[in-house]
Amino acid sequence: MTNPFEDETAQYLDLVNDEGQHSLWPAAIPVPAxxxxxxxxxxxxxxxxxxxxxxxxxxxxSLAMQMDGVSGH
Known part of the structure; x- marks a missing residue:
């Protein structure tokens, strides 16, 4: 079985979380919470x-805002 994150023939998504971090994600796998x-x-x-x-x-x-002196409020 091939690694679903390295299958060049599969379809993928770009996911982002609330911290602005991105992830390559196989489209065949449900998007995590x-x-x-x-x-x-x-x-x-x-x-x-x-x-x-x-x-x-x-x-x-959150770290970028803290380091750059930006208030999150």
Missing amino acids: GWRTTLGPTTRQECLDHIAEVWTDMRPA
């Missing part, structure tokens, strides 16, 4: 390209 779809279903490479383009700050949103 706390995550929402921002792209897909589409090819694995298109999802990876999209994630590389939009996820430029790897810090969780």
Whole structure:
């Protein structure tokens, strides 16, 4: 059995959580709680390209706000 996260022929989603963290996710697997779809279903490479383009700050949103001195209120 192939790893569903590495199957070049499968369809994928780009998921994002409340902290702004992205995840490549096989479209055939239910989206886990706390995550929402921002792209897909589409090819694995298109999802990876999209994630590389939009996820430029790897810090969780709450940490980025704290470090940048931004109030969350």
